Amino acid sequence: MQAVLLGKAASGHFARLKGKLTTPWRLARFDRPEPADSLAAALAGADAVIATSWGDKMPPAPRLRLLQVPGAGFEHVNFAAVPGQATICNAYGHAEGMAEYVLLAMLQWQHRFAEMHRAFRRGSWKHGAAAFGPLHGEVFGSTVGIVGLGRIGQAVAVRAKAFGMTVIAANRTPIAAPAGVDRLVGLDRLVELAGECDFLVVTLAQAADTTGLIGGEVLAAMKPTGVVINVGRGPVIAEDALYAALHEKRIGGAVIDVWYRYPSASDPAVRPSKHPFHELPNCYMTPHASGWTLGQAERRWSEIAINLDRLATGGALLNVIRPPSAKK
Amino acid sequence: MQAVLLGKAASGHFARLKGKLTTPWRLARFDRPEPADSLAAALAGADAVIATSWGDKMPPAPRLRLLQVPGAGFEHVNFAAVPGQATICNAYGHAEGMAEYVLLAMLQWQHRFAEMHRAFRRGSWKHGAAAFGPLHGEVFGSTVGIVGLGRIGQAVAVRAKAFGMTVIAANRTPIAAPAGVDRLVGLDRLVELAGECDFLVVTLAQAADTTGLIGGEVLAAMKPTGVVINVGRGPVIAEDALYAALHEKRIGGAVIDVWYRYPSASDPAVRPSKHPFHELPNCYMTPHASGWTLGQAERRWSEIAINLDRLATGGALLNVIRPPSAKK
Numbered sequence: 001m002q003a004v005l006l007g008k009a010a011s012g013h014f015a016r017l018k019g020k021l022t023t024p025w026r027l028a029r030f031d032r033p034e035p036a037d038s039l040a041a042a043l044a045g046a047d048a049v050i051a052t053s054w055g056d057k058m059p060p061a062p063r064l065r066l067l068q069v070p071g072a073g074f075e076h077v078n079f080a081a082v083p084g085q086a087t088i089c090n091a092y093g094h095a096e097g098m099a100e101y102v103l104l105a106m107l108q109w110q111h112r113f114a115e116m117h118r119a120f121r122r123g124s125w126k127h128g129a130a131a132f133g134p135l136h137g138e139v140f141g142s143t144v145g146i147v148g149l150g151r152i153g154q155a156v157a158v159r160a161k162a163f164g165m166t167v168i169a170a171n172r173t174p175i176a177a178p179a180g181v182d183r184l185v186g187l188d189r190l191v192e193l194a195g196e197c198d199f200l201v202v203t204l205a206q207a208a209d210t211t212g213l214i215g216g217e218v219l220a221a222m223k224p225t226g227v228v229i230n231v232g233r234g235p236v237i238a239e240d241a242l243y244a245a246l247h248e249k250r251i252g253g254a255v256i257d258v259w260y261r262y263p264s265a266s267d268p269a270v271r272p273s274k275h276p277f278h279e280l281p282n283c284y285m286t287p288h289a290s291g292w293t294l295g296q297a298e299r300r301w302s303e304i305a306i307n308l309d310r311l312a313t314g315g316a317l318l319n320v321i322r323p324p325s326a327k328k
Numbered sequence: 329m330q331a332v333l334l335g336k337a338a339s340g341h342f343a344r345l346k347g348k349l350t351t352p353w354r355l356a357r358f359d360r361p362e363p364a365d366s367l368a369a370a371l372a373g374a375d376a377v378i379a380t381s382w383g384d385k386m387p388p389a390p391r392l393r394l395l396q397v398p399g400a401g402f403e404h405v406n407f408a409a410v411p412g413q414a415t416i417c418n419a420y421g422h423a424e425g426m427a428e429y430v431l432l433a434m435l436q437w438q439h440r441f442a443e444m445h446r447a448f449r450r451g452s453w454k455h456g457a458a459a460f461g462p463l464h465g466e467v468f469g470s471t472v473g474i475v476g477l478g479r480i481g482q483a484v485a486v487r488a489k490a491f492g493m494t495v496i497a498a499n500r501t502p503i504a505a506p507a508g509v510d511r512l513v514g515l516d517r518l519v520e521l522a523g524e525c526d527f528l529v530v531t532l533a534q535a536a537d538t539t540g541l542i543g544g545e546v547l548a549a550m551k552p553t554g555v556v557i558n559v560g561r562g563p564v565i566a567e568d569a570l571y572a573a574l575h576e577k578r579i580g581g582a583v584i585d586v587w588y589r590y591p592s593a594s595d596p597a598v599r600p601s602k603h604p605f606h607e608l609p610n611c612y613m614t615p616h617a618s619g620w621t622l623g624q625a626e627r628r629w630s631e632i633a634i635n636l637d638r639l640a641t642g643g644a645l646l647n648v649i650r651p652p653s654a655k656k
Contacts, residue, residue: 008460096468096492097439103491104441107432111425111621114442116614121606123597128615130590132336138623140424162490163431164424262458269451278449286444287456293439295466 001312004042005029006051010070013301017050020305023312048308056081065324066311068304073233075206079322088322089307092151093299094291098203098231099155101290103163105229105255106144106199108284110137140164145197147190147214148204148232149175156201157181168193172209187213194221199229206233216241225252231290234259234272243275246283253282257290329640332370333357334379338398341629345378348633351640376636384409393652394639396632401561402649403534412653417635417645420479421627422619426531426559427483429618431491433557433583434472434527436612438465468492473525475518475542476532476560477503484529485509496521500537515541522549527557534561544569553580559618562587562600571603574611581610585618 003025005011011029018027028042040059043049048066053076064086069077072090082088108114116127125131144160146153149171157167157180168183170193177184185193190213194200200222204210214228215238222228228251230237239260245251259272277283307317331353333339339357346355356370368387371377376394381404392414397405400418410416436442444455453459472488474481477499485495485508496511498521505512513521518541522528528550532538542556543566550556556579558565567588573579587600605611635645 009457012460097466100435100466100468100491101439101441104432104435104439107428107435108441111429111432113429113432113436113612113614116617117612120600120613120615123599123606125591125597125615127620128617129337129620130616132340133615133617133620135620135622135625136617138425138428138621140428140623159487159490162487163428263453269453271451272448278451284441284445285448286441287448287453287461288458289444289456289461289464292455292457292461292463293466294463295468297463 001047001308002026002028002042002045003048003050003308004046006039006049007032007053009052010050013070013297016297016301017305017308020302021308022305023309025308025312048311050304052076054078054082061086066307066317068307069321070300070304073205074321075233082322084325087317087320087324089317089319090321091300091303091319093301093303094293094296095151095155096299097293097296098152098291099159100293101257101286102156102201102229102231103139103159105284106139106160106227109199109227109253109255110139112136139199142166142198143168143196144199144201145169145193146181147187147193147200147202148172149178149181149184150203152203152231153201154178154180156203168196190214190218191221194218194226195223197226198223199227202228202230202232202236204232204236206235211235212238214238214242216244219245219251222251224250227251227253227255229255231257239273239275243273243277246277246280247275249282253284255284255286257286258288262288329375329636330354330356330370330373331376331378331636332374334367334377335360335381337380338378341398341625344625344629345633345636348630349636350633351637353636353640376639378632380404382406382410389414394635394645396635397649398628398632401533403561407650410650415645415648415652416650417647418649419628419631419647421629421631422621422624423479423483424627425621425624426480426619427487428621429585429614430484430529430557430559431467431487433612434467434488434555437527437555437581437583438467440464467527470494470526471496471524472527472529473497473521474509475515475521475528475530476500477506477509477512478531480531480559481529482506482508484531496524518542518546519549522546522554523551525554526551527555530556530558530560530564532560532564534563539563540566542566542570544572547573547579550579552578555579555581555583557583559585567601567603571601571605574605574608575603577610581612583612583614585614586616590616 008031011031014029043059043061050068064083067082067086067088069090127133143166146169149169160167161180167181169181170185170187172187261270263270339359342357371387371389378396392411395410395414395416397418455461471494474497477497488495489508495509497509498513498515500515589598591598
């Protein structure tokens with residue numbers, strides 16, 4: 001059996017995957033788009049491909065039975081271009097680390113731990129009891145609204161509840177409120193939800209109906225102290241409306257991990273938005289790193305290894321997002 | 329009825345207390361040691377005093393029925409010097425904020441949120457997925473040891489458990505393991521406990537038998553990656569042994585909020601230890617600020633107002649740490 005790890009998000013985990021497999025696989029890796037010949041040869045014999053994207057111009061993969069996306073999001077996979085006999089699966093393992101990031105962001109927002117540390121290292125007692133400094137905030141007793149109650153949202157809910165927060169959530173699909181969630185509404189009531197929250201946490205994937213879902217109307221409904229946190233996909237929050245709300249200080253602030261522009265070979269140091277978010281005093285920003293943990297990689301590649309093992313032995317695949325069509 | 333708020337930790341909350349009282353009290357405040365005459369006059373008529381300390385040289389307080397400490401620690405109160413007919417009470421409200429600080433410290437230690445933010449503001453994508461940067465840590469699946477399972481320790485346990493951590497604890501008094509605690513041992517097994525922990529959280533008050541309790545032997549038992557967090561009282565961890573373990577990188581690091589030296593009128597910018605903790609790369613340090621939250625002040629002064637109201641109306645006092653002796 002032969003698998004091709006395509007692109008750095010897959011090939012970078014070559015050794016991790018190799019260490020987890022229990023069935024015999026030949027693994028080939030391509031860090032970046034290769035000369036067409038070698039990639040075409042590899043795909044011609046591939047039983048499985050692990051890749052975050054699959055476009056119209058991929059060489060034929062006549063034996064392909066599994067396209068394994070090494071992540072949750074599959075917005076760069078053109079389903080129609082993937083051979084019909086192949087199953088498409090995605091992978092998880094990121095919910096724990098991302099929920100930790102969200103709680104860390106809320107706690108840091110209120111306590112300003114990093115600022116206290118820096119000032120005290122320089123010698124200032126100003127933030128503490130001895131100097132009778134200004135009292136800082138807590139998350140206890142505050143309200144968090146979670147937009148999108150998938151695995152990440154549910155992991156946030158359980159943790160936020162343990163801190164004595166009120167947890168409300170909005171989800172597209174009507175489901176029973178899971179552990180930690182005090183109240184669950186539909187996505188059509190986002191404006192109402194936004195008005196109740198001290199923190200509004202966006203975990204949604206990018207899709208036609210989520211792009212711009214958090215726009216001017218939702219942001220305008222937020223409290224003047226409300227903080228929006230985005231760990232889903234950048235464009236779920238309308239770029240211009242978010243920048244304006246922060247720049248004009250109409251909301252308390254934002255913690256943004258997912259963006260509107262990403263580095264490319266031609267512009268490896270691109271700023272993450274056309275707007276200068278990096279100049280705002282009320283915005284924490286990180287480079288799509290909320291789930292970028294060693295624990296995530298271990299959990300995720302364990303799932304992927306299970307899928308390759310099951311493909312080899314005939315077991316049922318995990319995390320199927322498109323089953324194979326009838327054989328052609 | 330007359331109450332005296334003595335010292336800034338009490339007098340600074342004059343308005344907050346006034347707003348919470350439901351019985352008629354005359355409140356007097358003294359920010360700092362006053363000319364003896366005016367303080368003596370106030371104490372002569374005081375039914376209650378709110379102060380963090382009470383020494384041998386206090387003027388007589390013949391009517392005193394309550395010494396209310398506006399905090400949990402009462403190491404600066406000389407019980408023998410407090411008139412025998414007075415009840416001594418302490419106050420709480422800090423557990424929620426302090427537990428938040430502890431979780432924030434553990435999360436920041438693993439995720440390095442503040443460093444990611446600063447680098448990304450400057451334009452660097454190096455910490456994230458787009459640059460295929462180094463994976464960071466998580467608290468999920470790690471082990472926290474809590475030394476001292478009072479209100480703070482229990483609040484830490486519940487929160488840590490929600491993050492999927494294993495929670496072990498050491499307590500002087502044998503109690504049933506409360507919510508969130510997987511295993512509870514006696515303080516005599518600290519060395520063994522320390523060896524199991526990724527984070528060792530110290531919440532103990534200062535007393536003869538806690539001073540230096542975390543010494544060279546306990547620190548030597550910790551994992552080379554282990555992190556000690558102190559939100560109790562500085563001297564519970566032996567100063568020289570802690571500095572040496574950090575400086576020689578025998579443990580992973582420390583997050584220290586409580587110290588060995590505090591500012592005074594004569595040295596308002598004193599460094600918090602005779603050792604240069606502020607030069608260590610593996611130590612986060614804050615100025616006794618873990619419980620320094622608005623929520624704490626609100627909860628604590630609500631308790632204190634209840635005690636004054638009950639003293640006025642004859643109800644049972646909260647948080648009695650020394651009942652009155654038989655009337656003289």
